[in-house]
Amino acid sequence: MAWPPFAIARHSRCRLTAWVFRLSALLLLCCTLTLAATPPPAAWVPIRWTGGPLELAWRLQTKRPPADPTIRDVLAHWYEPATLGLLENSNANCLLVTFSAPAEAAVAVQQQELVKTYAEAAHKVGLAVLGLVYAPGDAPRIAADAVHAGLDGLVLDGDFKPGFASTLRNAATALPVIEIVKEAAAVRWNSALTISAVAGVPPSAHNLADMGIRGTPSSQPWIQSNLWLVRSLRLVMPSRPVWVSSQLENPSAQDYARAVADASAAGGRWIISLDDTLRAKLRSRDPAALATWRQLNSYLKYAETQGVSLSPTAYGNVGIVVDPANAGSSDEYLSLMTRRQVPYRLVPRSELNAASIAKLRALVVIDLDPPSAAESKLLQQFAEDGGTVIAGPSWGNAPANEPFAELPAGKGRVVVYKDPDPESVAKDLKELLEDSDLGVVPFNVPSVITLVAGGGTEQPLQVQLVNYFDHPVEAITLRVAGKYKSARMETPEDAPVNLPVRDGEGSTEVTIAKLLLWGTVSMQ
Numbered sequence: 001m002a003w004p005p006f007a008i009a010r011h012s013r014c015r016l017t018a019w020v021f022r023l024s025a026l027l028l029l030c031c032t033l034t035l036a037a038t039p040p041p042a043a044w045v046p047i048r049w050t051g052g053p054l055e056l057a058w059r060l061q062t063k064r065p066p067a068d069p070t071i072r073d074v075l076a077h078w079y080e081p082a083t084l085g086l087l088e089n090s091n092a093n094c095l096l097v098t099f100s101a102p103a104e105a106a107v108a109v110q111q112q113e114l115v116k117t118y119a120e121a122a123h124k125v126g127l128a129v130l131g132l133v134y135a136p137g138d139a140p141r142i143a144a145d146a147v148h149a150g151l152d153g154l155v156l157d158g159d160f161k162p163g164f165a166s167t168l169r170n171a172a173t174a175l176p177v178i179e180i181v182k183e184a185a186a187v188r189w190n191s192a193l194t195i196s197a198v199a200g201v202p203p204s205a206h207n208l209a210d211m212g213i214r215g216t217p218s219s220q221p222w223i224q225s226n227l228w229l230v231r232s233l234r235l236v237m238p239s240r241p242v243w244v245s246s247q248l249e250n251p252s253a254q255d256y257a258r259a260v261a262d263a264s265a266a267g268g269r270w271i272i273s274l275d276d277t278l279r280a281k282l283r284s285r286d287p288a289a290l291a292t293w294r295q296l297n298s299y300l301k302y303a304e305t306q307g308v309s310l311s312p313t314a315y316g317n318v319g320i321v322v323d324p325a326n327a328g329s330s331d332e333y334l335s336l337m338t339r340r341q342v343p344y345r346l347v348p349r350s351e352l353n354a355a356s357i358a359k360l361r362a363l364v365v366i367d368l369d370p371p372s373a374a375e376s377k378l379l380q381q382f383a384e385d386g387g388t389v390i391a392g393p394s395w396g397n398a399p400a401n402e403p404f405a406e407l408p409a410g411k412g413r414v415v416v417y418k419d420p421d422p423e424s425v426a427k428d429l430k431e432l433l434e435d436s437d438l439g440v441v442p443f444n445v446p447s448v449i450t451l452v453a454g455g456g457t458e459q460p461l462q463v464q465l466v467n468y469f470d471h472p473v474e475a476i477t478l479r480v481a482g483k484y485k486s487a488r489m490e491t492p493e494d495a496p497v498n499l500p501v502r503d504g505e506g507s508t509e510v511t512i513a514k515l516l517l518w519g520t521v522s523m524q
Contacts, residue, residue, distance in 0.1 A: 036124070036125055036126025037126060038123055038126060038127070038128050038152065039093050039094070039126070039128055041153070041176060041194050041195060041241065042239075042241055043093070044093065044094035044128055044195075044241070044269075045091050045092050045093050045094055045269055045272075045300060045304070046092070046094045046096055046130070046243055046269060046271045046272065047087075047092040047094065047095060047096065047271070047272035047273075047274075048096045048132075048271060048272065048273045048274070049078070049083075049095040049096055049097050050075070050078070050096070050097065050098045050132065051074075051075045051076070051077070051078025051079050051083075051097070051098060052075075052076070052078065052079050052097075052098055052110075052111045052114050052115070053076065053107045053110055053111055053114075054098050054099075054101055054103055054107055054108060054110075054111035055075055055078075055098040055111075056072065056075055056076060057101070057103040057104070057107050058098070058101040058102075058103065058134055061101075061102065061103075066276055068276075068280075070280055071276045071277070071279075071280050074276070074279055074280040074283050075276070075279075078279075079097070079114045079115065079117075079118040081121065082283070083283065084118075084121060084122060084125060084127070086282055086293070087125075087127065089297070090297045090300065091297065091300040091301055091303075091304055092272055092297075092300060093126065093127055093128060094127070094128040094129075094130060094152075095122060095127055095128070095129045095130070096130050096131075096132050096155055096157075096271065097115050097118070097119075097129055097130070097131060097132060098111065098115075098131075098132055098134075099111070099112070099115055099131025099132055099133060099145075099146070099149070099151070099154070100131060100132070100133040100134065100135075100137055100142050100145070100154075101133075101134040101135055102135055102137070112145055112148070112149055115129075115131065115149050115151075116148065116149040116150060119149055119150045119151060120150060123150070128152040128153075129150075129151055129152055130151060130152055130153040130154060130155050130178070131146050131149065131151045131153075131154050131155070132154075132155050132157050133154055133155065133156050133157065133158070133168075134157060134158045135158050135159075135160075136160055136161060136164050139164065139167045139168040139170075139171045139172075140171045142154070142168060142171070142172075143168060143171035143172035143175070144171075146172060146175055147172075147174065147175070151175065152175070152176075153175045153176040153177065153178060153194075154168065154172060154175060154176075154177045154178070155177075155178045155179075155180065155197070156168070156177065156178070156179040156180065157180050157245070160179070165177060165179045176194040176195070178193075178194065178195050178197050178243070179197060180197045180198065180199055180243075180245045180271075181197065181198055181199065182198075182199045183198075184198050184229055184232065184233060184331060185324075185331070187233065188232065188233055188236050188237075188324070189236065189324045191237065193240065194240075195240065195241045195242070195243055196233045196237065196240055196241070196242045196243070197242075197243040197244075197245065197271075198229060198233070198242070198243070198244060198245070199244075199245050199246070200226035200229060200244040200245060200246040200263070201224045201225070201226060201246055202224065202246050202247065202248050202249065202255075202259070203224055203225055203226060203246070203258050203259055203261075203262035203466075203468060204223075204224050204255075204258075204468060205221045205222065205223045205224070205447045205468030205469050206221060206222050207221050207222075221446060221447055221468075221469070223339055223447065223449060223468045224468075225262055225335075225338070225339065225449055225466070225468065226244045226246070226262050226263055226266075226268075227262060227265060227266045227338055227449055227451055227466065228266075228331075228334045228335045228337070228338035228339075229244065229266075229331075229334075229335075230242050230244060230263055230266035230267060230268035231266040231267070231334075231338070231451060232331070232334050232346060233268070234266065234267045234268065235314055235345070235346045236346065236348070241268070241269065242263075242266075242267070242268035242269070243263075243268065243269050243270075243271050244262075244263040244268055244269070244270050244271065245271045245273075246259065246270070246271075246273070247273055248273065248275065250275075251275060251278075252470075253291070253292040253295050253296070254470050254517065256272075256274075256292060256295070256296045256299075257295055257296060257299045257492070257517055257518075258466070258467075258468065258517060258518075259272075260272075260296065260299040260300055260303055261299060261303070261466050261517060261518035262466060264299075264302075264303035264306075265451055265464040265465075265466050265518060265520075266451055266464070269303070272296070272300075278292060278293075298492050298493075299492050299518070301492075302490075302491075302492035302518070306464075306490060306520045314344075314345040314346070314453065315343050315345075315439065315440070315452040315453050315454060315455045315461065316342075316343035316344040316345045316439060316452065317343070317359070317360055317361040317362065317437050317438065317439050318337070318342055318343065318344045318345070318360065318361065318362045318363075318364065318429070318433070318437075318438070319344065319345045319346075319347045319356075319357055319360045319362070319363045319364070320333055320334065320337065320344050320345070320346055320347065320363075320364045320367075321347045321348075321349055321352055321363060321364065321365045321367055321368060322346055322347065322348055322349065322367055323349040323367045323368065324348065324349070324350075326367050326369075330367050332422035333364060333366070333422045333425065333426065334346075335422075336422045336423055336425075336426035337364075337426050337429070338449060338451070339426070339449060340426040340427060340429070340430060341430075341441070341442055341445065341449070341450055342426065342429055342430065342438060343438060343439050343440055343451075343452040344364075345360070347363070349367070349368065352375060352378065353378070354378065354381075357378075357382055357387075360382075360387065361386075361387060361388065361433065361437040362387060362388040362389070362390065362429070362432075362433055362437060363379065363382060363387065363388070363389050363390065364390045364425065364429075365379060365389060365390065365391050365392075366390065366391065366392045366417070366420050366425065368391075368392075368394075369392050369394045370394035370395075371391075371394070371395070376395075379391075379414075380409060380414075382412070383409035383410065383412040383413060383414050384409050384410025384411060384412060385410065385411060385412065386410070386411035386412045387412045388412055388413055388414075388415060388432060388433065388437075389409075389412070389413070389414045389415065390415050390417070390425060390429065390432075391414055391415065391416050391417070392416070392417055392420050393416065393417065393418055393419070393420075395414065395416045396416070397416055398416050398417065398418045399416070399418050400418070402418070403417060403418060403419075403424060403428075404416060404417045404418065404420075404428070405418075415428075415432060435479060435481070435507070436481045436506060436507070438481075439452070439455075439480070439481045440452045440461075440463060440478060440479070440480050440481070441478075441479045442463075442465075442476060442477070442478050442479075443476070443477040443478075443479070444473070444474075444475055444476050444477060445465070445473065445476055446473075447467055447468050447469035447473060448465050448466065448467050448468070448473055448476065448515065449465075449466055449468070450463055450464065450465050450478075451463070451464040452464075460522040460523060460524045461480065461484065461522070461523040461524075462520060462521070462522050462523075463478060463520070463521040463522075463523070464518075464519075464520055465512070465515055465518070465519045465520075465521070466517070466518050467515050467516065467517050467518070472514050472515060472516050473514070473515045474513065474514050474515075475511060475512075475513065476511065476512040476515055477509060477510070477511050477512075478509065478510050478511075478512070478521065479504065479507050479508075479509050480507060480508045480509070480510075480523060481506065481507050482506070482507065482508065483503065483506075483508055484501060484508040484523040484524060485501065485524060486498065486501065486523065486524050487499040487500075487501050487508075487510040487521055487522070487523045488521070488522050488523075489512060489519055489520065489521050489522075490519065490520045490522075491515075491516065491517075491518065491519045491520075492517075492518060493516060499511070499512065499521065501523075508523070510523070
């Protein structure tokens with residue numbers, strides 16, 4: 001049964017006295033404790049912590065009201081003191097609370113006062129509090145209300161007209177304003193942002209047959225992942241945090257853990273989003289819900305020591321030249337290269353020079369359409385020195401009847417596509433290049449994506465592996481170019497183990513007996 005706005009307001013006013021009393025008790029308790037420092041933006045681990053009368057009103061307005069009266073009650077009372085106790089010993093330290101949306105004035109005022117009191121209590125236990133803005137409004141008023149409520153920042157989570165985010169930033173000069181954008185290109189090259197926040201996909205894997213697609217027995221499953229997205233943002237702006245927003249549908253404990261791993265293995269953070277049913281069960285201290293919450297938190301802890309500390313130093317002998325003016329098409333290449341297990345480096349077009357490509361074995365330059373005369377000369381020399389250049393038809397000499405043509409060039413070649421598409425290029429690249437050119441080649445990983453970083457003279461080579469199926473993957477082999485003396489694997493579930501290393505011709509191999517969901521292999 002949906003609640004009309006006037007009913008929400010009346011119900012909320014009846015509860016206000018009780019809420020204020022309970023929150024006041026918490027404040028008195030907090031005053032007796034040593035104040036914990038609120039973490040800085042770079043250390044924020046975000047979690048959606050929505051609730052209160054405004055959340056119910058907004059869901060009703062957007063035709064998403066909770067059908068279950070128990071869940072409605074949980075959301076209405078979410079900003080009571082007991083919910084802060086759920087975050088004890090959790091790495092989640094940045095609450096995204098419901099703050100601004102179109103609603104009756106009484107509901108909006110009540111929400112802001114609840115948030116103000118709740119934020120004071122959260123600050124006393126070392127938690128940052130950001131206000132969620134669901135829809136455009138009076139930017140100066142939103143900014144002033146956020147300051148009055150003592151918030152640490154604002155998060156735009158909805159559809160906003162161009163310019164509203166900058167208007168709000170100008171109004172809220174003392175607070176960071178984070179906008180969750182739908183296209184990575186909107187934030188990748190923007191150096192003025194505090195945090196890059198992007199809408200992602202729910203990480204998962206599906207067999208083609210389950211999707212109604214006919215495939216061969218050797219067909220790889222279809223994997224939805226945000227690893228490429230986070231990695232591409234961190235490679236451009238290594239010091240800026242990356243947040244991924246995705247909502248899980250009917251999630252299991254494994255789904256929650258995987259969402260953490262999917263963002264964190266590339267050095268980002270998932271905006272933790274607990275479904276309403278889990279939140280209701282957590283509030284009632286349901287044992288199964290608490291077990292799910294503990295597993296999620298164990299992955300958060302592992303993420304902070306492994307994934308988020310992942311060296312942003314790119315590893316890979318394949319360079320993908322990206323033109324910021326044409327970044328939308330580049331994203332498909334970045335996504336599919338990651339899915340095809342091709343370690344790559346990003347080369348911004350403005351940084352395409354002899355020094356930036358000196359150590360690479362191959363360059364994908366399809367974004368250069370067409371390349372300038374200077375770029376063509378540089379790339380031709382790269383090929384003649386022994387490299388492989390993957391180019392589009394603007395290079396010239398594209399084949400008439402074949403997908404691509406290989407044009408010899410000195411010690412190397414130029415591969416010219418007639419009509420390049422990202423799926424074909426990513427697939428062909430594995431055939432065109434030797435294992436030594438790729439650097440790291442995993443075997444028996446149908447549902448696993450690997451990311452590689454480090455490997456310099458003073459850094460261990462670090463391979464992150466994320467499994468997108470619910471069942472473990474066994475007998476994974478990593479073949480790594482070069483000689484390494486030791487390999488060590490860490491996972492959220494078990495103690496670190498040393499892996500035997502085997503020497504090959506110019507390479508080192510290690511075998512991972514079993515991967516449950518996420519693991520990190522470090523080689524030196």
